[in-house]
Amino acid sequence: MAELSINERQAGDVTVLDMSGKITIGEGSVALRGAIRKLIEEGKKKILLNLSQVSYVDSSGIGEFVASFTAIGREGGQLKLLNLTQKIQDLLAITKLLTVFDTYDDESSALNSFK
């Protein structure tokens, strides 16, 4: 079974990636990077990462969030985070990245926040 599974769905003009598994160095980080690259190539620039089923993220995974955020931003788009587990929230606090990312705990608020 893959370390990270990513399901893509469209909610209006926002692309939601429902992710399940681990985002760690190697397979998980590579899968996220590939998914974001594909969306950018398709011109999809409003992206919401749903992390509710993500059980574990390491520094490589956190780095991948940042790389995705800056890649989408360079294209004039926005990347936001939905349903952070307490542990992921803690990691973002430790790294001071809660000040960088827009995070939401309900999907409708997250979708409405995209301009």
Next chain:
Amino acid sequence: MFDARQRMPVCRRVLFEERSRSATVTEETTELTLPSRIEAIAEAAAKADEVAGRLRLSEDAAFGLDMAVREAVTNAVLHGNKQDASKPVEIAFTDAGGELVVTVRDRGTGFDPANVDDPTAKENLLKASGRGILFMRNFMDTVEWLPHPEGGTVVRMTKKR
């Protein structure tokens, strides 16, 4: 000569008993030697989880140990040994009474943590890497880097139980 095919993974538990005047102090060490491949990181983390379970660490402490070991082994594999699979990463978990001591040795050319940028500084926030040491320091009580007398670097981390 280190032979990756024949010798890995190696894991053994070693029991030391040291009798003092008033008590018996028992140390238990779990050792693991892995080739410098990305897959070694998950193997080391699985061993950390096993140790945490055996020592009945709290869920938070076990998570922190897992994270610190992943990051230390990641650094050993990527930066110390530069993913040269013929170079081993040696990991040891020692239950030393009131604290757990974890060591990770690489065969690199040395490491000075003072040369690592603060990933929480404003100018570094959007960098894609450089947060592993921050996590190690956050989740363990002490973290130090020492040159190994026979070459390479040892990162030594402790966590009170």
